[in-house]
Amino acid sequence: QVQLVESGGGLVQAGGSLRLSCAASGRAFSSYTMAWFRQAPGKEREFVAAFTFSSRSTSYADSVKGRFTISRDNAKNTVYLQMNSLKAEDTAVYFCAANPNGYYPSSNPTYYNYWGQGTQVTVSS
DSSP: OOEEEOOOOEEETTOOOOOEEEEEESOOOOTTTEEEEOOTTTSSEEEEEEEETTTTEEEEEETTTTTTTEEEGGTTTEEEEEEEOOOGGOOOOEEEEEEETTTTTTGGGGOEEEOOOEEEEEEEE
16 A cells, blocks of 8 residues: 655745655655646646656656656655746646556556645645
8 A cells, every 4th residue: 555645735926936745655666656736626637747766757747847847755755846937827736646566657647546635736926
């Protein structure tokens, strides 16, 4: 069993930065693909970024390329999402997801077996 716990959300002004963290426990971390998704009120959950540990491959949604960076710390079993130049449209609940046997950074939510509880990010304009 894998447990994912997100943290780091909050309220920030447009143009500001936040760093989200997702701590994973339960299985060997080094073989994971992990991802961030987000869901705004009244909208479907959408892909943000993903990281495959074995290949160090990453993928990003077009809407966040150049502004967001996904990274990991194996020693802490944690994946991060550094969010810069935040916009009002980035406001959403952000979810961490994991596939312990993932071999590529998929944008498809059905690829991921485990999900965190979510953390709210609010960007004021």
